Amino acid sequence: MKNFYVFLGPPGAGKGTQAKFVAKMLGIPQISSGDIFRENKKNKTELGILADEYIRVGELVPDDVTIRMVGERISRTDCDAGAILDGFPRTPNQAKALDKMLEGMNCQIIQVPYIAVDEEELVERLSGRLTCREQGHVFHKKYNPPKVAGVCDFDGSELYQREDDRPETVKHRIRVYEQQTRPLIEYYKERGILVKIDGNQAIEQVTGDLMEMLEKVDESNG
Numbered sequence: 001m002k003n004f005y006v007f008l009g010p011p012g013a014g015k016g017t018q019a020k021f022v023a024k025m026l027g028i029p030q031i032s033s034g035d036i037f038r039e040n041k042k043n044k045t046e047l048g049i050l051a052d053e054y055i056r057v058g059e060l061v062p063d064d065v066t067i068r069m070v071g072e073r074i075s076r077t078d079c080d081a082g083a084i085l086d087g088f089p090r091t092p093n094q095a096k097a098l099d100k101m102l103e104g105m106n107c108q109i110i111q112v113p114y115i116a117v118d119e120e121e122l123v124e125r126l127s128g129r130l131t132c133r134e135q136g137h138v139f140h141k142k143y144n145p146p147k148v149a150g151v152c153d154f155d156g157s158e159l160y161q162r163e164d165d166r167p168e169t170v171k172h173r174i175r176v177y178e179q180q181t182r183p184l185i186e187y188y189k190e191r192g193i194l195v196k197i198d199g200n201q202a203i204e205q206v207t208g209d210l211m212e213m214l215e216k217v218d219e220s221n222g
């Protein structure tokens with residue numbers, strides 16, 4: 001049975017930061033729906049142009065488009081041992097579609113870390129976020145600065161501020177999260193696979209809590 005993890009949490013909670021680390025540790029891919037959309041935008045594909053209309057204003061990309069895209073991605077062979085899903089699912093429809101896809105692949109969601117962060121902190125994190133052009137590595141002006149200002153530590157590419165990280169758009173993204181994504185907390189809680197992580201802590205502490213969660217999953221799987 002292949003094991004999938006769903007990283008849940010509001011925009012700016014640190015899903016991407018933590019998912020990259022955990023994926024490396026477990027040797028499975030991190031699949032971020034936001035990163036796939038941005039990659040498509042960079043390559044000026046039809047999907048990228050369509051998705052950008054929604055992303056720019058802080059709305060969700062329609063379910064049918066997103067589900068098809070993630071379905072194709074998780075069917076690739078690099079997900080043979082499982083994957084970390086970062087930013088997907090984001091609506092009850094997407095969650096149900098994911099269940100169906102995984103059932104068809106003889107896979108399961110083993111754990112859903114829900115990274116909870118206060119709203120004020122989210123705005124602070126997103127307004128200071130710097131993203132690398134080449135591979136989407138993430139930094140923060142204050143909390144996680146690059147070694148050289150404006151340059152990615154990992155691939156040397158330019159760091160930029162995402163268009164949807166402007167304060168007005170951030171506030172709207174948080175509202176959209178509350179309305180459309182928050183119901184997933186209950187959805188996974190009822191299935192007994194939701195683990196709440198205090199995301200207000202420093203990056204390393206959040207990583208520590210996630211590692212503890214993973215060790216417990218490992219123990220309970222024998």
Ligand code: AP5
Binds near residue numbers: 016017066200202204
């Ligand atoms: P996406 O790229 O997924 O954005 P998001 O969910 O809004 O999440 P973010 O990437 O903004 O935040 P994060 O939680 O990953 O935080 P990060 O680690 O970067 O989606 C963008 C858009 O694409 C959506 O708005 C939507 O339009 C569309 N989309 C994507 N998926 C979709 C789907 N499934 N359905 C429909 N539409 C979809 O951290 C943030 C900052 O904080 C960084 O600067 C970081 O360095 C810093 N930081 C992280 N942790 C800490 C910490 N503990 N302490 C201090 N600073 C920290």
